[in-house]
Amino acid sequence: MEKDIQKRIEETLDANRYIKPVSPKPFFYTRVKARMEWKPSDSFIQLIPVSLRVVCFLILIINTAFFLSSSLRSGTENMSDQLASFYQFNSTSVYSNQ
Numbered sequence: 001m002e003k004d005i006q007k008r009i010e011e012t013l014d015a016n017r018y019i020k021p022v023s024p025k026p027f028f029y030t031r032v033k034a035r036m037e038w039k040p041s042d043s044f045i046q047l048i049p050v051s052l053r054v055v056c057f058l059i060l061i062i063n064t065a066f067f068l069s070s071s072l073r074s075g076t077e078n079m080s081d082q083l084a085s086f087y088q089f090n091s092t093s094v095y096s097n098q
Helices: 002-016 028-036 040-087
Strands: none
Touching: none
């Protein structure tokens, strides 16, 4: 049992010989330096046009939904009036004794 453990330890230490040092990707240090120089005010200024677009888009969606629903509502009222006059539902009762 001890020989098996000793053998595994030696295999693990031998595997360390084949490990190569890791090098960073190109421009890594430039990106780190830019992140360190970053100011919160820069990001806020960049967010203003994006938020303005989102607000305008939401207003456009809400207005479109409102006008579509109002036009559909008025169209169904006109259709129901036409159907009532066609089938003569303006009488007092459908089941009236005549």
